[in-house]
Amino acid sequence: xxxxxxxxxxxxxxxxxxxxxxxxxxxxxxxxxxxxxxxxxxxxxxxxxxxxxxxxxxxxxxxxxxxxxxxxxxxxxxxxxxxxxxxxxxxxxxxxxxxxxxxxxxxxxxxxxxxxxxxxxxxxxxxxxxxxxxxxxxxxxxxxxxxxxxxxxxxxxxxxxxxxxxxxxxxxx
Ligand SMILES: Cc1cc2nc3c(=O)[nH]c(=O)nc-3n(C[C@H](O)[C@H](O)[C@H](O)COP(=O)(O)O)c2cc1C
Numbered sequence: 001x002x003x004x005x006x007x008x009x010x011x012x013x014x015x016x017x018x019x020x021x022x023x024x025x026x027x028x029x030x031x032x033x034x035x036x037x038x039x040x041x042x043x044x045x046x047x048x049x050x051x052x053x054x055x056x057x058x059x060x061x062x063x064x065x066x067x068x069x070x071x072x073x074x075x076x077x078x079x080x081x082x083x084x085x086x087x088x089x090x091x092x093x094x095x096x097x098x099x100x101x102x103x104x105x106x107x108x109x110x111x112x113x114x115x116x117x118x119x120x121x122x123x124x125x126x127x128x129x130x131x132x133x134x135x136x137x138x139x140x141x142x143x144x145x146x147x148x149x150x151x152x153x154x155x156x157x158x159x160x161x162x163x164x165x166x167x168x169x170x171x172x173x
Pocket of ligand 1: 066067068069070071109110111112113117145146147148149
């Protein structure tokens with residue numbers, strides 16, 4: 001719901017926004033085959049191949065995940081690990097095409113109020129955004145949300161998500 005709001009905000013600011021739900025895709029984990037170190041490409045033929053294309057062509061990215069065991073979800077982690085191919089392009093082969101600074105934002109929600117709830121995921125996202133060629137300029141990290149739809153009781157959170165999407169686009173104009 002927060003991601004939908006962020007995308008609505010991005011569209012309000014005049015961009016075309018596409019939503020990808022990783023859980024609906026066929027996405028294998030990285031097997032550390034080492035191919036990307038030599039070619040910059042991942043040889044696993046699944047839905048990630050289309051996401052590589054989208055990742056390289058988009059101008060901004062909002063990444064949203066619930067917190068599972070103080071981390072991102074397994075789908076999110078599988079996706080992030082597969083961007084090792086982009087890390088290899090950038091840092092091993094030095095073949096990543098020059099791109100103007102692309103902006104990103106991170107949205108995460110968890111049920112508890114633990115002080116360190118977002119520490120692990122924030123580090124993971126920092127290194128993912130760097131590998132994929134994005135600068136994270138905003139984040140919305142919300143605690144105390146558990147049941148499905150719980151966020152609907154907090155219209156201010158939905159407003160923040162919409163503003164995040166809007167400003168992500170406007171800051172690049
Ligand atoms: C497998 C699993 C692990 C979870 N681990 C945590 C956790 O470590 N800390 C926490 O605060 N919430 C945890 N939660 C609760 C979810 O983060 C919370 O319910 C969240 O609001 C789910 O968002 P969603 O409705 O968008 O899926 C976990 C939930 C599941 C299903």
